[in-house]
Amino acid sequence: MSTLVRPYGDTTGDGMVQMSFTLPVPHSKVAEGAAAQLAQKMGMDPALVVHAKPMGPDFTFFVVYGRVSHLVDLDAVRVVERDYPLLTPKEANLALRKGLRRRLVVVGACIGTDAHTVGIDAILNVKGWAGEKGLEYYREIKVVNLGAQVAVPDLVARAEAERADAVLVSQVVTQRDAHLHNTRELSAAFREAFPPARRPLLVVGGPRFDEGGAETLGVDRVFGRGTTPAEVASYLVHRTVTRHSSPEVRR
Structure with a gap:
């Protein structure tokens, strides 16, 4: 072919x-x-x-x-392939109980002036999206959904108060590259507030993001259009369980 x-x-x-x-x-x-x-x-x-x-x-x-x-x-096309197994809710819960031995804490929000919560709600709310239930459905995941138009300093403070393992940010508004500016502000604020071993995973998503741009934006993962709750949950389980088993345990 x-x-x-x-x-x-x-x-x-x-x-x-x-x-x-x-x-x-x-x-x-x-x-x-x-x-x-x-x-x-x-x-x-x-x-x-x-x-x-x-x-x-x-x-x-x-x-x-x-x-x-x-x-x-x-052959010259380069994309971000999923490099972790896709888990069912049952498998994700079991992996967290065995590997993390406590509930995974996730704080989610839309930052800046972005008022479109459909993306973050699709991933976090129990009703989910595309036939999959959101992260609230997972027994071993604690979800704190801050909603829309959250200032980055407020998100940092809440993540610190909740001892968050991961911060999920959805950005739908893209005029004048607002989603990129907001994400860079997010990355800078968290890297200033947390030492590397304690910083939560930073995950952003939205229809106009380039999934290969995580390093440029200073975040751990970028999810694009069509992402399902199971994909996000599986990624979080993979990364947090791996981090917890490393020599530099967060807590």
């Missing part, structure tokens, strides 16, 4: 793709021409504007369909 692939639209390997974007211009024939020109400059040839819709008086949303000549080498 070839590792070189081309986009598929109408027939295999025809290179046809569809993309959408918004231009800060009122809807007109000129605006549609500008959208086609932009797509052509991005390597789409021919570029056909198949949808254009005004977004208020000064903006227009476009969908453009056309052909690109680029190939993708699957």
Whole structure:
């Protein structure tokens, strides 16, 4: 099987793709021409504007369909693979009882001005998401969900008071890279407040994060779109049990 692939639209390997974007211009024939020109400059040839819709008086949303000549080498793709076993709630609870011998403490929040709790609630609340129950369902995990718009200093203080093993932060608002700025602020604050051996695991997630950016952002793990509660729980169990069994035990 070839590792070189081309986009598929109408027939295999025809290179046809569809993309959408918004231009800060009122809807007109000129605006549609500008959208086609932009797509052509991005390597789409021919570029056909198949949808254009005004977004208020000064903006227009476009969908453009056309052909690109680029190939993708699957052997050159680098992604973050799951490097820990995926556990059921029963298996996770058993691993914590044997390896940690106490409840795992998790503090979660949306920080900064982010008021979208759907992500953090999907992971933490017992009702969960995608048919999986959240971390509140796990008997050996204590969950403290602080909700939305939590200031980073308040999150640090609560994590210290709860003796948290892990801090989970969800970021949905991404305008002007707010999620990246907030995450770097989070990392700096926790590294200043805790010695390395006592610092909680820092885990962030949201639909616009690059899962390979953990080191750049100064956190332990980044989860992207589609992450399930079981994936997060399994990661936390894997990391905390491993840490607890190391020579530098947190407590």
